[in-house]
Amino acid sequence: MQEPEVPIFLIAGFLESGKTTFLRFTLDQDYFRIDGKTLLIICEEGEEEYDLKALARANTVVEVIGSEDELTTAKLNTLAMLHKPDRVIMEYNGMWLVSHFEEMKKPDGWGIEQHIVCADASTFSVYLQNMKSIFMDMVRNADMVIFNRSSSGLPLANFRRSIKAANQGCEVVFEDESGEISDIFQDEMPFDINADVIDIAPEDYGIWFIDATDHPETYRGKTVHFQARVMKPRLPGAKVFVPGRMAMTCCANDMTFLGYVCKSSDAPKLKQDEWVDVTAKVELERRPEYGMQPGPVLLATQIHPCTPLANEMVYFN
Secondary structure, eight states, X not given: OOOOSEEEEEEEOSTTSSHHHHHHHHHTSGXXXXXXXXXXXXXXXXXXXXXXXXXXXXXXXXEEOOSGGGOOHHHHHHHHHHHOOSEEEEEOOTTSOHHXXXXXXXXXXXXXXXEEEEEETTTHHHHHHHSHXXXXXXXTTOSEEEEESOOTTSOHHHHXXXXXXXXXXXXXXXXXXXXXXXXXXXXXXXXXXXXXXXXXXXXXXHHHHHHHHHOHHHHTTXXXXXXXXEEOOSSTTOSEEEEEEEEESSSTTOEEEEEOOEEOTTGGGOOTTOEEEEEEEEEEEEOGGGTTSEEEEEEXXXXXXXXXXXXXXXXXX
């Protein structure tokens, strides 16, 4: 895609999720003091305030949009003519649907360059329980989700799985007061990663799928066993299919199919939506589905029909 002439850096998150703190730090860094004018559009005012001197050093002007009704193409065109910015940073209101801004016609040359979501790990479970549809709308097209105020006592692995279910390509970062937390999945796998055949129980399918997406090298050359629904390719006779499960990311009307390409000479015999018991070796291939980066591809060694699962849905919480 053609890069926008005026890149928009969209920062979303609920109130007190750390958006302003993140932006203040970013704007004060030497690498952000680049030529040209920055327009900072604030759609939500929290407890944290900006340092006007720091904004001046970064050649940044501020505009406030106080209501979602005010966020219109006409308003943005006015700001574009008034300030002629070289880049735009938008601190988005956590209660407004991000899709509203994504779908809006923007001034000529403006386009979203990066979409980051900030989340307070200490309150994330409450927000996810009560405002899940808004949050999933927020992260569906995000490039990165930053969980601040993280601690080892929180179910961080579950948080990551929730994000990955809605947006597999999104980078998820956890930070505490000291900096970034890594290896949050260490020792949390509910199956034996070193077994000759990694037996993935139905309730653990989502955990395996997300971990294999995040750490494909971990599974390279290993054999996995699981039950799944068959998704057939559109090309008749193709010797590939996708065994997978449906996952609920928001509500009953917002589901996605989680599965990896599986190669098998028996694939043409399989029927759409039938249930199969699959044993397969995992290899990595560069495919369009992975942005031509190495990703998991299954080489089936055994495929047998099986009884559909009583509860086929994969849930993330």
